[in-house]
Amino acid sequence: MTTVDATYHALLARHDAMRLRRRLLSPAQGPADAAGARPAADSYDGVADQRLIVQTLELVAPLDELIAHLYDAMFTQWPFLRSLFPESMEFQRKHLEQAFRYLIENLHRPEEVTATFTRLGRDHRKLGVRPAHFRTFEVALCKALRRSAGPRWHDAMERAWLRMVRFAVAAMVEGAEAALGEPPAWQATVTSHEIRRPGLAVLRARPHEPYPYRAGQFASVASPLLPQAWRQYSLACAPRPDGELEFHVRLAGRGGVSEALVSRTRAGDTLRVGPADGPMTLDDELTRDVLLVAADTGWAAAKALLEELAAHHKDRRAVHLFLGARDASGLYGTESPAEMERRRPWLRVTPVIGEGPGADRYGPLADAVARHGDWSGHIAFVSGPPAMVGATVARLAGAHLPVSRIRHDPLPDGPLPAVAP
Template sequence: MSNLSRLLKESWTLVEEQQDKLASHFYARMFLNNPQLRDLFPVQMDVQRSRLLGAIVTAVQTVDDPDRLDEYLRALGRDHRKFHVQPEHYDVVGDALMEALRTFGGDQWTLEFDQAWRDAYALIAAKMMEGADADADNPPYWHAEVLYHERRSRDIAVLTCRPMQPLEYRAGQYISVETRYQPRLWRAYSVANAPRKDGSLDFHVRAVGAGWVSSALVRRVQPGDMIRLGSPMGRMTLDRRSTRDIVCVAGGTGLAPIKALIEEMTRANRTRWVHVFFGARDRDDLYDLACLNRLAARYPWLSVVAATSADPDFPGEHGNISDVVSRYGPWRDHDFFVSGSAQMVRATMRTLAEMQVPAIRIKYDSFGDS
């Protein structure tokens, strides 16, 4: 661990238990210093409150992995173009961040800690601005028309949209979405298909409790509506150089990027076996199982195992999907893709660690609507 990384992580422990208060102070100071910045953020700040600060902390804690940090920050800079972020805004954010850290770090906050965070934030800002500048040929966001909207269960919908301008992405990546019902409120969703000639994109969305965007996408959006899409992000893409067989673990609508990866494999795969484990609470939430089974019947290299955790009469596997995966295998020589809720991803990562699957062979993206 580098000295910079040590100082950042050590200093974060001083404020970690006060993250909510720190975030509130951070935004209050930022909007006080530059009131116009408030217009870049949604009216509802309850969920947004932790997002910008969370992105900064994530970046800071990745300083010992320069390649990953560079990729993450450049992508973050491209994505933040949708907020109309200007170079001068980075100074305002940095000043507010430092003041919040000093306030909640208290007497234990040292000059060394202060300088470490200043250096780290300067790196973050520079890389994000480089990413934004490199993406100048693309729009800050894409307008897209909703073509189809289908309710698949009590709270899950599958919708298809087509951007008005070409939007390039890779199977497995995710894109942030905004609707007219909640302006300036963006949520990330994985694209559920590999790139198509007509440019259309599928999204699988579950309406969650306080999910302003997810509820709108499931219950209010209709064909003909316009939505806005941010820049593609995410590293859960196929390594085309690998010859290892693949295991995909999906929980609920976490199936979306897995389905995109399968679709990409149908276009070129001849040698790699693909095992898909699809889990949900009950059969109603296995909303796309019929399509998966049709794909498995068509492509001999694809197998599908479905499981429910709270549906004892389901004619398949039972239990949490991470436990179901452990009953099969061994998997030490496979590439893994994991997608679902944060809780499901954590449980699966623990299971794979116990099964001695090398972490370098596991890909997942951490994001969500809640």
């Protein structure tokens, strides 16, 4: 971070510490929303707003232009807010569009929306977002709606959008308030950096404070080389006594976080790590056999789950791991499949090699899993690129494995990753 950014976040940390102290001394006071009151989730008529927004969506479409107008309005009126965002806004705009689409499609599920945005609120603390920023967001949104709709704009449409956003913001503020007892982000020193194959690095880092997480979860990571730019990576290990974390990072393009982590990070550098999140975790009482499906750096989450199974599930439920890769070099782990089985008698490993390019690049892996046997009695964990996850989840669901027992990495149309407001 720049000196200005560091000062800003230090002041926020001090303010949060004072608020936490007041809460501990006055526990009867609960968190409040951006307007100072906590709205009841069941009092919001999301169905009515959903209907109106969908009916009038064409008036403000396409959403990417609406979002461009929104940020133009925000940064024109409040230029100091620009420092809260990464230098390149492309990734940010895409995720805000995803957030809008998620809200519009799920307003009839208020409990799901509340849970999703509560998690986002906890995560957004690392960005330095405060309730006042949401109010500026509202003003910019209204300007963007009017600019996009032009003469077709009307008050009812604007009120529906504002109610939708305020409902989500209330959950975000609740999530941020509930997380006051933990750091907004953890500083971590890189202890090792290994290139396992061209364009893929394995990083280990030790947080300066205890970092709570569970095997199978992911975390946002930021490099000081790109202030305010965050990307999510699976934690590639179960919690360890020394607290060290492991991340597997594939180079996804030039000029982004992945390039900074793969090509420009060394042992001794400092990273920032956001709070852990994700549902792809093992139940405390594991009563079913386990199916793991991983491709590319999805191996990171599978590796963490295997460590957790070996260390804490003494009954050693049977585990079947499918590892997908284009060629043998894609199996970049330190052990061969045969060695993994030798060390873990309860594990069976099936490599699936030779996925080619094309629209159904991960079809062979999904097909191999579906053909192999009856998984309807298992609990499944699927990690890797969204195309592979989507294809495999569809095959498993079609093979009578209940969706409630398929846990997987986030999909583009699924629960949201962390996005800035």
